[in-house]
Amino acid sequence: MSDEFAFLDKATPIHSDSDDPVRSKINQHEADESRSAVGTTGADQFVSETSAIPLRDGVVSQCRYCQERFRTDTDDENHSCPKQPVASCRYCKEEHFSRDAADNHLYHCEPFRRARAKEHKQQRVHAMHGQGDPQPGRFIDPWYHELRAYVKYDCSDKPSPLKSYSGFSDLQKEHDFEQYGNLQLEMRGDFNGIKSDDLTVEFGFKGSGIAPSEDPDFKLEEVREYQIYIYPGEYEDYSEAADNGRQRAHFLIRPRWPGIASESGSEIPNPHDITGFDIEFTGSNIPFTTYPELLHSAVTRLKGRQGFRWEGPTYLRPNDFHPENIHKSSNIVDAELYVRVKKEYTRRVYAIDGTLHRISLLLSDERRGYTKSIRDDRECPGYYHTATIGPDRISEMIPGHEWPREHKHYHVKHPKAIEGGPLNQPKISVSLQSSLVAKTPKWSQLDILERELDEALLNVLKWSDIPIRQDNQVYVEDDYFKATASQRFRKLLHGQLPRIETMQDREVKQLVVAGTTTETDVQLLETLLTDGGNHSPASLAEKIDCALSTVYKSIDRLGELVNHRYNDVQLTSQYIAQQIVRHLDAVKQSINTDLETAVDELVRAEEFADPQGADPWSLWLQNWVENIRENTDGPDELILGFEPADVSEARRIIREGAGKWAQVTGKDRVDFGHEFVPVVQTRSGEVWSPSQWNFLPGLAGFKSRYLPV
Incomplete structure (x- = not known):
């Protein structure tokens, strides 16, 4: 059989195989960068997995990021690769290998800062408020009040890692605490946020309850905890400075070594087996990052006090307490x-x-x-x-x-x-x-x-x-x-708490208007409202005398009104509890009526609203309105179920409703005032119930229609 396309063999090609006109038009640099990051050129993208990876006996697959091989499909599915990026910054293209790194990256991303600053200058930042990105601005600077942290200094890689502890012991022996009390020295220096013209460093000690180390180089028979206090020099002691709310820092220094135990023989936690110091930081009115600097300087000052009583003491090593030696397990x-x-x-x-x-x-x-x-x-x-x-x-x-x-x-x-x-x-x-x-x-x-x-x-x-x-x-x-x-x-x-409140209101109102609430749902809600303690689905089934499967179906229907996790069922918030109490009678009544009647008892929107309740006006009514009271001789009263913070917030909500009404009816917003007047009670108990002609001037379009030009 002849080849009907054989005549094409004599045709002259316009492009060679090496000069693909389609490929040359495509910008491949981003794809090439991605392929380079995972060790591929792109040529193997359409090659089967079997041919692309030379697998040995028993190996079924291989991770493309870390090259780990798997002998079963289950191992492959359960593999969580630390080298696989979870996100990439769209501003600087940096890849991140953990969610925490991705979340915190924007605070330090210079391309993002430049882009956001430009948007801010163009007055477009407001369009992105509430979306979770940080915003630029000159904000009021708070001050630092209390701090408490457990900071570990690891000296394990140093010769004689507990030399500074022996130095504290020798310093203790050089000072007569019984006659003079704690050792007090002046300290000067340039510390961030500290008035350093005249600071007092005070040194003391107390019992620790720690058993001596079994290491032959540890020659102390009693283990003590050493204390360093720093406070303004015009005060007699640390307590007086604290009583007057002054800047102050306290460092309680405890030694640590592998196998450390108390005098009673019980193990003392040292999860990373460090040899060094576990130091409790406490203080007030000092920038948080200044505490390690203060400790390092105080130890340096105390070292200068050694050797006055006898020669050759074991000197403190201030660099044991340098901020660079802080162990990763230190916590706040x-x-x-x-x-x-x-x-x-x-x-x-x-x-x-x-x-x-x-x-x-x-x-x-x-x-x-x-x-x-x-x-x-x-x-x-x-x-x-x-x-x-x-x-x-x-x-x-x-x-x-x-x-x-x-x-x-x-x-x-x-x-x-x-x-x-x-x-x-x-x-x-x-x-x-x-x-x-x-x-x-x-x-x-x-x-x-x-x-x-x-x-x-x-x-x-x-x-x-x-x-x-x-x-x-x-x-x-x-x-x-x-x-x-x-x-x-x-x-x-912007308005995050009101948004949470509105969202929870919507869930409660949905109980009334949805028409799907059952008697079991009401009994479950009443139980959660009135009974103390926690409730499992099984205990709820027993209390309301129904099958466990019925309770689970009820929990699904109630949606965001209840939380169900770890075999514990409860109402989502105290606000929802209050709202359910207010609406529970209406919910009970809606069980005995059809959907259309239940909606009608809550709002009167038949003239303008979508029967399915999906138009903007009906949704606004569901979210905000408890009842519409009909009047034969004037506008109907629109009674809000939501209690705003003040009348100003109430006006904003009503104006929003007028806009939704106008959007659905095609009428002017000012006509809303001929159909409805609001009745609102604020959280403070103030009632806003304006007459029709007091309400109309606050609606858009009033001036152009009723006031002379």
Whole structure:
């Protein structure tokens, strides 16, 4: 059979095989970079796996990133490759091999900073607020309050790794503690954030309960813990400086070696078997990063005091306490940042409907995890208010945050005794609550922790309508906090708490209008509302006398209203609990009616709304309105089920509803005032119920229609 395409063999080619006109038009540099990173040229992309990888007997596959080989498909599926990138920055193309690295990268990415700064100058940053990216700006600088950390110094690779401990012992013997008390020396130096003209370094010791080391080079019969105190020189001792709220640092120094045990024989934790020191840092009003520098300088100063009583002591080695020797297992257990604000500006922070109360209410589960709220106004308004949130919900407040924290508004212990001075103004602060989480931040993560605290504090100020820029009319300087601002990238969210509240409102309202709620759902909700303790699906089935499978179906129907994990079922938040109490009667009634009737009893929207409730007006009604009260001689009353913070917020919500109504009906927004007037009660109990002609002027289009030009 002849080849019908044989005549093409005599044709002259326009391009050679080596000059592919299609390939030459394609920019391949990004693909080539990716292939180079994983060790391939791209030529094997369409070669079968068997031919591309020379496999040995028993090997079924191989990881393309780390080249590890697998003998079973299960091993291949379970392989988590540390060399496989999980993300790549779209600004600088840097690859990241962990989620933490990807999340934190933008704070240090120069191409991102330049791009975002350009967008900020062009006034387009506002379009990206709330999306989780850090924003540039000059923000008020908080000051450093409390710090507590356990910092380990590893001397294992040094000759005589516990030489400095013997040096502390010799220094102790050179000083007469019984006659003179603790050893006190002056120290001067240039320390970040420290008034260093006159500092006192105080040296002392106490018993440790540690058994001596069995190492023959360890010649001490009694093991002691040594203490270094640093505080301003005008005070007699550390306690006096603490009572006056002065800058201060305390270092409790404990020796560590492999196999360390107490005098009773019990093992003392030393998980990394370091030989060196475990030092507890505590202090106040000092920048967090300054503590290691202070310790190193204090040990250097104490070394200069050795050799006065006898020759040839074992000298301290200050470089054993150099910041470079800090071990990776060092961790932070308490850290706090604060600003001081004039009290006339802070009511929205601590009020019953204020930011702290809403944080506690909206971000705390009904029974899961940990939440605590304290309100104490005995000394003065806003005397001591806190909202503590555990790790389960902290990322809902600010996406990407990891560590639990406590938000505070508080005054000094006796505010009436210092009327007129800066200390009479309250502090607004945020602090780490490490007791609520098993994995505390490492000392190497100090910059990330400080940034999380800073962002949390700035957002609370913003949500409380307190300026986050430098403002000497709002902020009050004290001996340490200065009302200064600095340029930095911080994640600022606009109205995050109201968004959480709206989302939870929507879930509750859905109970009423969905028409799918069953009697089992109501019984389950009533049980979660009224019974204390935790509930498993099995215990709920027993309480409401139904099958376990029925309970599981009910949990699925209730969706975001309940949390079900680890065999524990509970309401999502205290706010949802309150809302369910308000709407439960309506839910019960909706069970006995069809969907159309249930919706009609909640809202009167038949004239304008989509029957399926999917148009913007119907969705707005579902989210915000509890009832529409019909009037025969005037506009119907639109009764909000949501309690806004104030009338200003109520006006905003109603104007939004007027816009949705106009969008669906095709009428002007001002016509909304001829159909409805609002009835709103704020959280403080104020009722806003304007008449028709008091309400109309606030709607768009009123001036052009009713006022003369």
